[in-house]
Amino acid sequence: MASGKSPLGHFSILYFAAASTFTGKSTEHLPAPVLARNLFTSLEQLYPGIVDKVLSSCAVTVNLEYIDLDGEDTPQLELMIKEGDEVAIIPPVSSG
Amino acid sequence: MAQAQPAPSSFPSTIPTDPTTHQTASTYISLTPHPLSASQLTTFVRSPSAGATVLFIGTTRDTFATLPVSSLSYTSYIPLAMSTLRSICSSLLSKHEIEKIAIVHRLGEVGIGEESIVIAVSAKHRQAAWRAGEEALEEAKRRAEIWKLEKFVGGEGVWRANRDGVMGVKVEPDEGKEGREGVENKGESGTLDVSEEG
Numbered sequence: 001m002a003s004g005k006s007p008l009g010h011f012s013i014l015y016f017a018a019a020s021t022f023t024g025k026s027t028e029h030l031p032a033p034v035l036a037r038n039l040f041t042s043l044e045q046l047y048p049g050i051v052d053k054v055l056s057s058c059a060v061t062v063n064l065e066y067i068d069l070d071g072e073d074t075p076q077l078e079l080m081i082k083e084g085d086e087v088a089i090i091p092p093v094s095s096g
Numbered sequence: 097m098a099q100a101q102p103a104p105s106s107f108p109s110t111i112p113t114d115p116t117t118h119q120t121a122s123t124y125i126s127l128t129p130h131p132l133s134a135s136q137l138t139t140f141v142r143s144p145s146a147g148a149t150v151l152f153i154g155t156t157r158d159t160f161a162t163l164p165v166s167s168l169s170y171t172s173y174i175p176l177a178m179s180t181l182r183s184i185c186s187s188l189l190s191k192h193e194i195e196k197i198a199i200v201h202r203l204g205e206v207g208i209g210e211e212s213i214v215i216a217v218s219a220k221h222r223q224a225a226w227r228a229g230e231e232a233l234e235e236a237k238r239r240a241e242i243w244k245l246e247k248f249v250g251g252e253g254v255w256r257a258n259r260d261g262v263m264g265v266k267v268e269p270d271e272g273k274e275g276r277e278g279v280e281n282k283g284e285s286g287t288l289d290v291s292e293e294g
Contacts, residue, residue: 014173016171016173016241016243017171017243017245017255018255020171021255021267057257061173061176064175064176064179088173088176090173090176090241091243091255091257092257092258092259093237093238093239093240093241093242093243093257093258093259094237094242094243094244094255094256094257094258095170095177095201095212095213095236095237095240095242095243095244095258096154096212096213096233096236096237096244096258
């Protein structure tokens, strides 16, 4: 992957498919820590319109694990994205 | 490899030049930029205890609904897709009475009519091989973190979504460099109801 190590005080974020097209990037480093539930808001500030056009249909992974932010059962509302974490935006998949 | 024209710039840094492969005695998984070999997979799953081998070959199609497709490329979150495919294989091995399973998917630019996914399953008996083979394909299409960019004749590109048979997100062409930099995409509402090949 293109991410590499993130600089001090940052995490890596990977953008795939439509997320990559929208941001014009496949990866970048963003300041850490940030609450996972605030991630989309931060991205909206960087890329106006991204929530509505892309992120609303995307899943999110942190260090290769899917996180659950809107499930009623056990939403990971306090999950903190930390320095050095690898976050990825996962649009609907289309293999085959 | 493309000829004189610039390489597709949609995801240049995310397609490694070497395959990523995971192999055990009963499982073979690979994500590769190279052409796929169906015979390599049937050789892998061959076993003296298997009476049936099922092979699925998914090839890239030249149309989406009625729109002519000029080229396709696939990108992937490789470490996550490998882990998802491993989990699909191990659950099929425990759920069905199969001997071996192999799944390979092509990444990067794929010519029309070429193999994009190949699945081979061997089992003592045909029923288990058929079922596991179909389930492997359906699960891979539903879950594997791989994305297809279809470029239509005329230059427009669309990120496809398997879910719901929707068309996905449109990618506006931008002169000289189709793909990412400075390109703004638009939400796409085309809900063409078509089912898809492999």
